[in-house]
Amino acid sequence: MxxxxxxxxxxxxxxxxxxxxxxxxxxxxxxxxxxxxxxxxxxxxxxxxxxxxxxxxxxxxxxxxxxxxxxxxxxVPIVMGYAEPRPRSRESGLGSNVVDFGRYAGWTLEELNRQDPEYLRFLSRHSSGIRYRRRIEQLMARRAEAAEERR
Structure with missing residues (x-):
């Protein structure tokens, strides 16, 4: 190798x-x-x-x-680092679904919901995620409904 x-x-x-x-x-x-x-x-x-x-x-x-x-x-021990940056062509800021800070900078909330729902849950409770809270709640509710349907 x-x-x-x-x-x-x-x-x-x-x-x-x-x-x-x-x-x-x-x-x-x-x-x-x-x-x-x-x-x-x-x-x-x-x-x-x-x-x-x-x-x-x-x-x-x-x-x-x-x-x-x-x-x-x-x-190899797992060390939490920064995720691969996403293209900056998407809009970020107020009213946007694009995270513009931290290890998921450039990711949309939908991508986060698929890749790391635990981080999304954390973000919904953290002060830096206030502006995304409504959309995160929608995504989490949809995820819960999908899990319920699978049962």
Missing amino acids: PERDAYEVLEAHPKARQLVIQPAYRILAGEYHPDRDPSPGANRRMVELNAAYEAVRTVDRRAVYDIQRTRAAAA
């Missing part, structure tokens, strides 16, 4: 389709190939790219890599 996460090196999402992996590799290989990039880190970057691509280049290798990756992630 490569030292760094293969998906991070290839700049591809871990759930990306297999068709995305090879083009991602080729684009980065063209950019960082030592013949094109004379910088001192280009050779190291190319070695890293080759190792990452080798790990996930076929469906079978990727399946093995993903299993190893999840096992390695399970062994």
